Amino acid sequence: MSGRPGQTWYEVNADNVANSNRFLRAFWAALRHYLGPYAWLFQPYKNGENKIVRFGRVSFSESTVVEFGISYDRRGVIDQLWCRPETDDESLREGVSESVENARRILHHPRSEWYTVEISVFPHVEMANYTADYIKLTGLTSGAVALSLNIPGYDRIDRQTQFYNTAAPILDALSVFTNCSYQYCTTSGHEEFSEEPNVRWCPPDWLDDFPLMRGRLSISSSQLRYLDQLTIESSDSSAVHAARLFHQAIKLDNEGSLTMKDAARMLYLSALEAASAPEQNPNKCVECGQSIYSIRKRVRDVTSRYLGEAAEKIIDQAYRARSGYLHTGNVLGKTDLRAGAGPQLDPSAQSGCIRPAGLDNTINVREFISYILRKIAIDQRSGTASHQS
Known part of the structure; x- marks a missing residue:
């Protein structure tokens, strides 16, 4: 040529x-x-x-x-x-x-080796120990965990690169499974938690706070299988995309500032939007041929399916506020309401009043959405997920 x-x-x-x-x-x-x-x-x-x-x-x-x-x-x-x-x-x-x-x-004969890094967990909750064929999670002191993956590669640099490429969606999934955020430790040498692996399983339907079993951050057996499969199979599923957005959201949420909480809420809702994306191509408009997306309806339907009508109303209200935030810059908390100050009117608000900064808490939105994402992730692996377009 x-x-x-x-x-x-x-x-x-x-x-x-x-x-x-x-x-x-x-x-x-x-x-x-x-x-x-x-x-x-x-x-x-x-x-x-x-x-x-x-x-x-x-x-x-x-x-x-x-x-x-x-x-x-x-x-x-x-x-x-x-x-x-x-x-x-x-x-x-x-x-x-x-x-x-x-x-x-x-090409078809890469050599597999175990590669381990220490991960910081926030909040600083100590994790139980888990092991599967291709992944190990070892609880450490000071709210850290050792993540070990069995990575195939063609030399040390290739295996190291593949480790970090593989670890990213695993940490995102762990964020969804535990309501915590994860980042690589700047220091090492934490002591290991001395307990046999796979003895603390959290119930699959927990909703509030963190999945603690006898004081240790825990996952379910189906979630461990999900992480193990994620180690060996690259995935482009909606659950993987949603987990990435959720993990970014929870990192912003943990910063604590009111501005970041507004941004975190938007990412939580975007994660739910991504998770509800249709697995097949959407219907086409018969007149113009363009794809028909009913995004808000998708979000409402997936929330109702997993959590019922009451949660659907809460998420739908938050989703409507998200549109104003993204498209017009309409932040949720517009005033700093000091002690002793009184309310003021806002005719554009649903309540008719200006919402004080900090009044809207992200906890309900985060916990409802993480519950749904956990269900969708496992359902997609088992082939039972069903999204409407």
């Missing part, structure tokens, strides 16, 4: 997007093994007309810089890999060629 001067092309012929990315991971690992450490100048660019994706430049030394990219017939599926050294270096081209061959050999 012809290309720019100095380009060398290597056949890959991947059959899907997932295997294309596995090949790239294997190739970058083989390249590190053959040519040593390198640094990226990441400058991605896609030329749809010529069906080429350019990744950027790799620097092996001050004098050795190589541009890499791929060609494709189907979007996201590699046909050929190409490289273009900035200087004519035959040994470098041989190294790339050898790395392509090595990537083909190791």
Whole structure:
């Protein structure tokens, strides 16, 4: 195949997007093994007309810089890999060629290793111990937990990268399962909780506060299975997307400022909106052909399904306020009502009065929505979730 001067092309012929990315991971690992450490100048660019994706430049030394990219017939599926050294270096081209061959050999044979990091839990509640085939949660002192994942990869750097890519949705799911937020510890060396794993299971239908069993943060057996599957299966489900928004919301909520609580409430409701998204394409308008989305109805329906009419009314009221906040900047708490001050009127408000800052608490919204998200996550895994469009 012809290309720019100095380009060398290597056949890959991947059959899907997932295997294309596995090949790239294997190739970058083989390249590190053959040519040593390198640094990226990441400058991605896609030329749809010529069906080429350019990744950027790799620097092996001050004098050795190589541009890499791929060609494709189907979007996201590699046909050929190409490289273009900035200087004519035959040994470098041989190294790339050898790395392509090595990537083909190791593509379906990644090596798995356990990788562990310490995670800070907020609020500082100590967690019970859990273990499954691909994940371990070990409670530590000072409100921390050790997260261990059995990660397949092609070298140390690849496994480390895959660990953090995998850990992100797991921590998001844990946030939904426990109403806590999680972030990587800045210090290490916490003592482990000495108890056998998998002896404290929280009931699946808890709603208020945190799932504590004999003083320890706990999850259910079905939630542990969910986390274990999430470790080995990349998921693009609505439950995973919703958990990411929920985790962001609870981090803002934990900051405590009134401004952040308004923003947190919006993210909680956006998480519920994401979780209620139809799994199939929505209906089309017969006149204009555009997709028909009844987002507010979806949110009301999913709330009613899992929590009933009373919760539906509370969430619907919050959802209406969310629209004003996002589209007109209409914050919920508009005045600082000091002790001894009296109420004032606001004809645009449902109550007819200006709502003092801090009057709207996020707790009910958070706890109702986390309950629904927990149910949807497990239902999706078991194939029982049913969303209306």
